[in-house]
Amino acid sequence: MFGIVRPCSHRLGEGLKTQWMAHLCGLCLALRGDHGQFARIVTNYDGLLISVLTEAQAERTTQWRRTAGPCPLRGMRTASVVQGEGARLAAAVSLVLASAKVRDHVADGDGLLARRPVALAARRVASSWGRAGARTGSDVGFDTAVLVDAVDRQIGIEALAGPGTPLLTVTEPTETATAAAFAHTAVLAGRPGNAEPLAEAGRLFGRLAHLLDAVEDRETDAASGAWNPLAATGTSLAEARRLADDALHGIRLALREVDFAEGRLAHLLLAHELGRSVDRAFGTAGCGHAPEASFGPGGSIGPGGSVAPEGSFGPAGSFGPPPQPGRRGFWAGCAAAIGLCCTCKVCCADEYEGPWSRKKREGCLSNCDCDCGCCEACECCECCSCCDCGL
Numbered sequence: 001m002f003g004i005v006r007p008c009s010h011r012l013g014e015g016l017k018t019q020w021m022a023h024l025c026g027l028c029l030a031l032r033g034d035h036g037q038f039a040r041i042v043t044n045y046d047g048l049l050i051s052v053l054t055e056a057q058a059e060r061t062t063q064w065r066r067t068a069g070p071c072p073l074r075g076m077r078t079a080s081v082v083q084g085e086g087a088r089l090a091a092a093v094s095l096v097l098a099s100a101k102v103r104d105h106v107a108d109g110d111g112l113l114a115r116r117p118v119a120l121a122a123r124r125v126a127s128s129w130g131r132a133g134a135r136t137g138s139d140v141g142f143d144t145a146v147l148v149d150a151v152d153r154q155i156g157i158e159a160l161a162g163p164g165t166p167l168l169t170v171t172e173p174t175e176t177a178t179a180a181a182f183a184h185t186a187v188l189a190g191r192p193g194n195a196e197p198l199a200e201a202g203r204l205f206g207r208l209a210h211l212l213d214a215v216e217d218r219e220t221d222a223a224s225g226a227w228n229p230l231a232a233t234g235t236s237l238a239e240a241r242r243l244a245d246d247a248l249h250g251i252r253l254a255l256r257e258v259d260f261a262e263g264r265l266a267h268l269l270l271a272h273e274l275g276r277s278v279d280r281a282f283g284t285a286g287c288g289h290a291p292e293a294s295f296g297p298g299g300s301i302g303p304g305g306s307v308a309p310e311g312s313f314g315p316a317g318s319f320g321p322p323p324q325p326g327r328r329g330f331w332a333g334c335a336a337a338i339g340l341c342c343t344c345k346v347c348c349a350d351e352y353e354g355p356w357s358r359k360k361r362e363g364c365l366s367n368c369d370c371d372c373g374c375c376e377a378c379e380c381c382e383c384c385s386c387c388d389c390g391l
Contacts, residue, residue: 003045004277023048026082030091035132042098047090054086056266057189085140085188095133096144100151102126111329142184150177163234170229171210178206197257204247212281
């Protein structure tokens with residue numbers, strides 16, 4: 001499970017948590033229903049935003065939900081889950097982008113993918129996912145060629161980027177791809193007037209996703225010699241933070257122009273949780289319930305939220321920051337991901353290790369770091385005063 005928007009049950013409240021899980025399970029089941037069990041591995045937090053936006057704009061009917069059977073990720077309980085074109089569009093986008101990610105790992109020769117037989121098998125999986133995503137996209141009227149084109153252009157842009165290249169030049173393909181996906185939710189929901197503001201929100205969300213990924217991976221990339229947008233363009237963390245904050249503000253402004261039928265969950269995820277994702281990536285906020293968390297290059301947060309300066313004793317008593325484990329290869333990561341799903345850690349654990357990156361992640365139902373209390377109290381964000389979105 002991956003993505004930058006990772007809410008927790010405390011901030012969502014019971015009602016919105018149930019809705020969020022309905023979209024997460026709906027995406028997973030849409031992948032299984034159209035493309036088989038193995039395709040469920042590409043389920044991701046950000047992909048379900050497509051499903052959330054589609055339902056948020058549409059008039060509520062019983063056709064949007066169905067009762068799903070028992071699942072290990074829900075403690076073998078049944079649940080009401082989202083179905084229909086929104087979930088299928090989310091599945092198509094997730095498959096195509098996962099296909100591109102695999103091809104990128106193959107091209108870089110990461111881990112086991114440096115071996116030719118493994119690389120050949122991975123290419124077949126990537127090609128299969130790409131074709132499957134294109135078929136599902138076509139079924140819901142979305143041309144996934146815009147996503148494939150963005151990925152292909154990304155490779156060329158990265159090859160030419162160097163010191164002085166504007167960072168937004170590097171993020172442009174991701175912005176274009178997410179803008180197209182967000183805008184198509186308006187078409188599926190029968191609200192074409194929403195397409196333009198949603199395209200703008202999607203463009204800025206793509207920018208944020210690219211920026212935050214670069215910020216979170218900068219130390220790992222530096223250690224492994226992998227390409228990183230910030231290092232390649234010579235962009236400082238301060239400038240990256242400025243661009244991230246501008247994008248977040250732009251998303252909130254764009255959401256004002258969207259005509260939602262019921263937009264509480266979409267607003268919470270894109271106006272509030274996205275802001276927490278920015279803080280988390282830049283180390284300016286941490287979960288008060290976590291025993292340990294990264295605090296960026298200048299130090300770490302110890303037990304109880306205390307800040308330990310760089311060079312202090314780590315959790316094992318060693319001097320200096322705790323060691324960072326290396327990334328897993330593609331197939332080893334797949335095996336770890338399957339293990340996480342089968343043991344329910346992705347949903348139920350307070351913290352688990354990312355299957356590929358091996359970074360510490362919060363379980364999707366873990367404790368939260370909400371410090372304003374207003375979202376939890378009313379289970380909606382339309383009356384919140386803790387953001388400047390005006391909704």
